[in-house]
Amino acid sequence: LPVVKKRMKMNLQWMTDGGCTSAKGYRACGVAAGIKAGRTDLAMLVSDHPCSAAGLFTSNRVAAAPVELDRARIASGRCRAIVINAGCANACTGPQGYADAVEMGRLAAEALGLPEADVLVSSTGTIGRRLPMERVAEGIRLCRAALRSDGGADAARAIMTTDTVPKSAALQVEIGGRTVTLGGMCKGSGMICPQLATMLAYVTTDAAVEPAALRTALTRAAAASFNRITVDGDQSTNDTLILLANGAAGGEVLTEAHPDFEGWVAALMELTRVLACKIVEDAEGATKFVTVAVEGAASDADALRAARAVAHSPLFKTACFGADPNWGRVICAVGYSGAEVDDRQAQIYFDDVCVYDRGRIADAAANARLAAVMTKRAFTVRVHLNLGTGSDAVYTSDFSYDYVKINSEYTT
């Protein structure tokens, strides 16, 4: 079976301990504001230069106050600072919540000496609680002295909620004879579902990119990364993906027509794919990283539909947890996905083990090899529908006892 999607070949250099301050001209920090006891919980990220900015936000009709505020502000294409708190989502908090988000932005703008319109605000945590504004204000005061050009790791740690590890990455690529850096951080391990940008993710680059081109690039990158992961099928009220480009690397301003644009987008896509996969690897209670690839579908849309149905199925996800060779749950989910499927044409592979081949079921030897594949930390389920040329893939995790434990005790 062939690889689902070919990626553009590039000479990328991944950076050790890279993150949102790896690109030139960015500073960040994480401080303990007392919103979550005993750890850092408020982060700030700022560009030393004016930026192009693009953002993608949740398509959930119930959007958090900071999402509403950021949507309005980033329309200008010109923001350069973000203040982020963990521990409270500031969602479903009504007009008071919106006023709190505006005030959080105002305090950050004041601390940074920037116009309010240049500052974005993010929140993550429990829905339906007010932001503790005194603590937020105190945290922002602390940020002023804490901002550092190597503060990306601190920021990545401060935005965690049920995450068990901070998530950062950065890479370098030659663009027009200059070294351009792209770096980013994200958080999220539950309420993760591919509809738009998922949870909180911030990407910075020192390339110079014109705002409209930045939006195009971000949309393409999200489609292949944050929109291809699912933990639980629950799309958050706070999903946010922000991309800043400050031009500090020098060089021409990239537009969509610029010959270097595609190369830079390819690098952005690599970075966002790695960041998105870090979320799945740290999914709540997860013990597996599972790639669900569908090929030979009647259309790409059908392939995505089928892959998502499998990746969302609690029966499939619990079978992955138990390494239970119950491949019938794969074809069952494909069947109800809405995708065109004929089970007498379909084939199913777990890595290189064929468990179902156009109406012929696996023998005992294949089932034993299947069980061995499923005990691995990471494996790929490939469904070949043999109906056309459509293909797509989704990244997901398993459902474990710890998933239930984490989510039955979250607020209490």
Added chain:
Amino acid sequence: LPVVKKRMKMNLQWMTDGGCTSAKGYRACGVAAGIKAGRTDLAMLVSDHPCSAAGLFTSNRVAAAPVELDRARIASGRCRAIVINAGCANACTGPQGYADAVEMGRLAAEALGLPEADVLVSSTGTIGRRLPMERVAEGIRLCRAALRSDGGADAARAIMTTDTVPKSAALQVEIGGRTVTLGGMCKGSGMICPQLATMLAYVTTDAAVEPAALRTALTRAAAASFNRITVDGDQSTNDTLILLANGAAGGEVLTEAHPDFEGWVAALMELTRVLACKIVEDAEGATKFVTVAVEGAASDADALRAARAVAHSPLFKTACFGADPNWGRVICAVGYSGAEVDDRQAQIYFDDVCVYDRGRIADAAANARLAAVMTKRAFTVRVHLNLGTGSDAVYTSDFSYDYVKINSEYTT
């Protein structure tokens, strides 16, 4: 808040220990064919008289062999016997599986002295395994002597898979001056999702009902019962709902135009609602029975969309398990459901406790009362969208450690 849907008032009499043989002129049995070790695993249900018959089957595009066979046979509107095995779904078994289903029906027809066309076949269990035909044949031989007019309870027990209790019910109602009985049995506790008839359910009546009217009645009853439950969002390949009407109670043949038709349909709807709720009560690993009711939606379709999104949300279901007062997950799911929603207009109740009122969040006292509601075995979540007059409700269960345990070890 008002009740979601008003039910027709009727003088129903529920029968103690009622089931699929409570109506006149039906016999059933359950025998141990050796398909599942140590218990009964093959059931037969037959009418002593010719019947009208109607059936609804999975809308999963991957349908099991017995579903394909039954779809073709029941189109005549005139079947009168069903043979059912547990332990093997006979799904994804290709042409061999279809031949096995035909042979299973042929053996049953021979044992009963009926034409093959009068006999339906059902299977439930693991997908992707062949039926052990020698055992099936032996089981059918045993059925011949085991069939009894009080055999409904044995049949209900023989069709169980991960079910922990058999599920039967029957009621009597006056129709046109005569006592008419409706009874039924069903099985199912996982791979349950409201798209069509869910898992296996068999309803018998001694009313005389014309086949076209029987189909109409069954479609209406399924919409309000089996199509309103969800355990895990996974729609099975084998979902089957069969209704037989043999006229043994005497009286005129009911058509849709007959003045007694609506009364009989209302009784059928009560029976199927109770049978469907028995599946949710016995959902895999479940500790709660949760009714998700949505009112004030822009349309009934929107209400159903919103209710299903909440009922499918793993985050909501794990919160129910832990009695974690995390009502934000309810509004989050409504938000991504696709239904029209404005969180500044919406209200959320758990039983009589208001936790969210048009942008105003619950105080500590309400949260304490919420936690108390959620410790109950059964409660209702009501979302009032205040946008229109659309309403609907869905019945669901929670996600527990045992759900993960059961489904991570199912085939092994």
